[in-house]
Amino acid sequence: MAERAEDAELVAACQRGDRAAFARLVERHLRLAGAAAYAVLGSYEEAADAVQEAFLKVQHRLGELREPQRFRSWLYGLVRTTALDRRRRQRREPAAATPESAALERIADERPAVPEHLAHAELRAQVRRAVAQLPASYREVVVLKYLDERSYEEIAALLGESISAIESRLHRARALLRRQLRGLVPEREE
Amino acid sequence: MRCRQAKVLLERELDGRLEAAGRQALQAHLQQCAACRARGAELRRTERLLAAAFVDHPFGEALAARIAAAATAGAAAAPTASRPAAAGPERAGARARVLALPRQARRWLGAGLAAAAALLLVVLLGERMRPLPQPRGGAGLTVARLEGMAPTAALRVERAGGGPGGYLPPGGALELGAGDRFTVESAGARLRFADGSVVLVRPDTTVRIEQAGPGRTELAIRDGPGELFCAVAPRPAGSSFAIRTPFGWSEVAGTRFGVRVVAGQAVTTVLEGQVRVRPLAVGGDGGVSAGAAPPLVLTAGEQGVLAAGTAVRRRLGPAAAAAELAWAIGPAEAAAGSRAGPAAAPAPLPQPPAPAAGEGGPALDLPVEPPGSEPR
Numbered sequence: 001m002a003e004r005a006e007d008a009e010l011v012a013a014c015q016r017g018d019r020a021a022f023a024r025l026v027e028r029h030l031r032l033a034g035a036a037a038y039a040v041l042g043s044y045e046e047a048a049d050a051v052q053e054a055f056l057k058v059q060h061r062l063g064e065l066r067e068p069q070r071f072r073s074w075l076y077g078l079v080r081t082t083a084l085d086r087r088r089r090q091r092r093e094p095a096a097a098t099p100e101s102a103a104l105e106r107i108a109d110e111r112p113a114v115p116e117h118l119a120h121a122e123l124r125a126q127v128r129r130a131v132a133q134l135p136a137s138y139r140e141v142v143v144l145k146y147l148d149e150r151s152y153e154e155i156a157a158l159l160g161e162s163i164s165a166i167e168s169r170l171h172r173a174r175a176l177l178r179r180q181l182r183g184l185v186p187e188r189e190e
Numbered sequence: 191m192r193c194r195q196a197k198v199l200l201e202r203e204l205d206g207r208l209e210a211a212g213r214q215a216l217q218a219h220l221q222q223c224a225a226c227r228a229r230g231a232e233l234r235r236t237e238r239l240l241a242a243a244f245v246d247h248p249f250g251e252a253l254a255a256r257i258a259a260a261a262t263a264g265a266a267a268a269p270t271a272s273r274p275a276a277a278g279p280e281r282a283g284a285r286a287r288v289l290a291l292p293r294q295a296r297r298w299l300g301a302g303l304a305a306a307a308a309l310l311l312v313v314l315l316g317e318r319m320r321p322l323p324q325p326r327g328g329a330g331l332t333v334a335r336l337e338g339m340a341p342t343a344a345l346r347v348e349r350a351g352g353g354p355g356g357y358l359p360p361g362g363a364l365e366l367g368a369g370d371r372f373t374v375e376s377a378g379a380r381l382r383f384a385d386g387s388v389v390l391v392r393p394d395t396t397v398r399i400e401q402a403g404p405g406r407t408e409l410a411i412r413d414g415p416g417e418l419f420c421a422v423a424p425r426p427a428g429s430s431f432a433i434r435t436p437f438g439w440s441e442v443a444g445t446r447f448g449v450r451v452v453a454g455q456a457v458t459t460v461l462e463g464q465v466r467v468r469p470l471a472v473g474g475d476g477g478v479s480a481g482a483a484p485p486l487v488l489t490a491g492e493q494g495v496l497a498a499g500t501a502v503r504r505r506l507g508p509a510a511a512a513a514e515l516a517w518a519i520g521p522a523e524a525a526a527g528s529r530a531g532p533a534a535a536p537a538p539l540p541q542p543p544a545p546a547a548g549e550g551g552p553a554l555d556l557p558v559e560p561p562g563s564e565p566r
Contacts, residue, residue: 052351
């Protein structure tokens with residue numbers, strides 16, 4: 001596959017110390033890495049920090065990668081582990097509300113007079129909160145599909161599962177979300 | 191077709207995975223079944239919500255730039271594997287000790303044993319003042335030098351990528367780079383940049399160095415409230431200096447301004463030059479400003495308030511702006527309204543340190559941006 005071959009070339013260039021190649025690798029896979037971290041942490045800010053931490057690990061550990069053409073799966077695992085470590089640390093040292101949740105609380109306090117674009121932002125945040133409530137395996141598929149916009153085939157390849165397994169997980173996730181999100185958008189929009 | 195089958199086909203249609211024959215069969219069923227039509231409508235609504243839920247994700251150019259900056263700093267620093275293995279457990283142990291003590295102390299204090307409180311204080315101070323393991327060395331790796339504004343300053347530093355952090359020793363200084371974060375716990379801190387720019391940071395403020403490349407320096411207050419004051423030297427074309435808050439950015443070319451983050455808003459007060467404030471959409475903290483109001487360019491004597499995706503201008507006038515920033519510029523300049531000429535010297539408040547050897551005179555002596563120049 002061309003994408004895998006290109007990854008392998010970029011990995012080889014990185015191993016020779018080519019910084020531009022590293023930047024290209026980051027650019028190519030940033031959104032996937034973001035989805036992997038977000039699926040675990042459920043916060044943009046935390047996920048961005050985890051992604052940065054994971055790419056710094058990538059920088060030091062690229063030499064350990066035996067099959068450079070499998071960089072994408074390797075990165076996905078590395079980001080996921082990094083995010084899980086962060087979550088463990090957070091549970092030990094619980095943090096205050098995230099800026100995102102704090103901002104939303106403020107909006108709730110400041111009603112009415114919420115401009116339309118803010119209402120949309122709030123709606124998006126509500127949907128993301130519903131996604132965060134899903135069981136982990138459903139959440140992962142939902143985030144890969146809607147944040148990283150991966151196809152069923154790509155998600156299946158990434159997670160090493162069958163397409164029908166991914167399809168069934170996504171259908172169940174949607175059923176749960178449909179119940180949770182009922183009422184967020186008026187039916188007259190249909 | 192039964193409803194159960196239609197349910198599966200509805201989802202496949204939603205994903206664009208339904209072939210023509212299936213679509214026809216589904217349409218035929220939907221014409222007769224109101225329940226499945228309602229289900230289809232609800233599915234499409236949910237799908238639209240999900241499709242829009244992540245449009246403001248932060249995994250784009252700004253984060254890529256941040257990672258590139260951190261990677262550049264990291265590549266030049268010692269590899270992670272060579273860090274002393276003892277650092278982690280040692281830190282964990284120290285933390286555990288501090289966390290464990292208050293429970294005992296509460297019990298002892300309840301029994302009226304003041305000596306136990308004294309012991310607790312000593313142990314806590316011992317942890318607070320534990321020096322940082324190793325200052326980062328090597329020219330070119332760092333962008334700023336962090337120092338306390340008084341010998342009593344407590345500055346906690348966290349290194350990029352989870353490297354060893356800790357408290358700055360009293361009277362000490364430390365070179366910081368991209369990805370590093372520090373918290374001013376008391377007495378204020380001063381961050382000096384190689385180009386002469388200076389940032390004064392008030393107590394109870396956490397600052398992270400987001401970007402530190404030749405093209406852009408970006409500091410962030412995004413871990414709760416905080417306040418800082420920037421005296422930014424004029425920068426070369428294409429280079430910018432920005433303060434990021436949960437509500438947006440304050441960006442300058444060369445000027446003096448303050449940023450205060452309080453509940454629900456970030457207030458930028460401009461003393462000299464111009465500052466562009468750019469709001470961030472709610473829920474979009476991470477570099478995406480889509481959906482937010484357009485940026486404002488503030489001039490001297492103006493204040494910009496960023497809150498919930500909006501930017502509002504307030505005209506304070508030079509005297510009120512100077513009064514607002516009196517903690518940083520000193521009472522004399524605040525009383526005068528604003529600095530009269532270039533190269534006057536704001537006093538390093540809130541608690542001026544004893545001048546270091548060779549430093550001499552009041553702290554800052556910065557060139558001023560020519561009037562009328564645009565921020566970049």
